[in-house]
Amino acid sequence: MPANGKHRRKKSTFLTRGLVAAGTGGAVVALPLIGATGAHAAEQAAPAAASGAVVTAAAQVKAQAAPAAQTAAPKTYSVVAGDYLSKIAAEHDVAGGWQRLYSDNRQVVGENPSLILPGMKLTLGAKSTAKAAAPAAPKAKAKVTQKAAPTGEQTRASRSTERAAAPAAAAQSSGSTQTASSGWVTPVAGGISTSYRTAGAMWSSGYHTGADFIASSGTTVRAVGAGTVISAGWSGAYGNEVVIKHADGNYSQYAHLSSLAVSAGQSVSGGQQIGLSGSTGNSTGPHLHFEIRTSPSYGSDVDPLAYLRQHGVSV
Numbered sequence: 001m002p003a004n005g006k007h008r009r010k011k012s013t014f015l016t017r018g019l020v021a022a023g024t025g026g027a028v029v030a031l032p033l034i035g036a037t038g039a040h041a042a043e044q045a046a047p048a049a050a051s052g053a054v055v056t057a058a059a060q061v062k063a064q065a066a067p068a069a070q071t072a073a074p075k076t077y078s079v080v081a082g083d084y085l086s087k088i089a090a091e092h093d094v095a096g097g098w099q100r101l102y103s104d105n106r107q108v109v110g111e112n113p114s115l116i117l118p119g120m121k122l123t124l125g126a127k128s129t130a131k132a133a134a135p136a137a138p139k140a141k142a143k144v145t146q147k148a149a150p151t152g153e154q155t156r157a158s159r160s161t162e163r164a165a166a167p168a169a170a171a172q173s174s175g176s177t178q179t180a181s182s183g184w185v186t187p188v189a190g191g192i193s194t195s196y197r198t199a200g201a202m203w204s205s206g207y208h209t210g211a212d213f214i215a216s217s218g219t220t221v222r223a224v225g226a227g228t229v230i231s232a233g234w235s236g237a238y239g240n241e242v243v244i245k246h247a248d249g250n251y252s253q254y255a256h257l258s259s260l261a262v263s264a265g266q267s268v269s270g271g272q273q274i275g276l277s278g279s280t281g282n283s284t285g286p287h288l289h290f291e292i293r294t295s296p297s298y299g300s301d302v303d304p305l306a307y308l309r310q311h312g313v314s315v
Helices: 014-023 027-070 085-091 097-104 151-174 304-310
Strands: 075-078 121-124 192-194 211-213 220-222 227-234 240-246 251-257 273-276 288-293
Touching: 085 097, 097 121, 227 273, 240 273, 251 273, 288 304
Parallel strands: none
Antiparallel strands: 075 121, 192 211, 211 288, 220 273, 227 240, 240 251, 251 288
């Protein structure tokens, strides 16, 4: 007797049908299906591979371009009158400021970063490869031959030459500055552009602590009298300055210089060149800021023109 219920035929899966088809001569049907699937996969893989190749090529181009940009040739700057390192660094966007500029060009500038001279070649943004200037070779002494004049005649000729040269040297030393018989002089030949004690908000003290002499950049600046250099170098708002102590206990100050010709501890005479005028520090343009102080420090100023007149200088 037949059992209750119906025997359910198990449904064949897609895979079973595929296998059956293959087993009953349906290989012709099954194999194209498999082949089509592989071809479709290959078609999908091809664009991906091409895209990968493009990305790889772009990365290689970028990698090759990066070193080229990094190894761009550094710039060279020629110092002109009135320049100072912080000004050059700011105008040319030097990363690291004047300290980096000085570090890169130390062998060119020397030990004092406040002393740069017109014509110096500075490398911007890279270490300078310039060699330090070699000391000048001493001049060879002229040889005395047997045909030279007798010693007495040589001495008389030398003295005559020295006497003739002395007035010319004195004229060159003083230039057109006002010179007193006492040996005191005006620091430069120009007139006064801003007087002592002129009031104004542009000065931290509320007034002008010195006298400004008219002087284009590069004008010779001279010590007004004999004394000893107390300081010579960078002094903030005053830029490059020289301070000299005189025998009477007062001090003369010369500010905004473009270059210095003396150093601390050096003795100078009245009329001796101590530097060149400029516009370094907090300055609106080339000139010489001149002060007379009762101490070497700011805030002890006295009337500088009255002081020079006391020493016989017409100004």
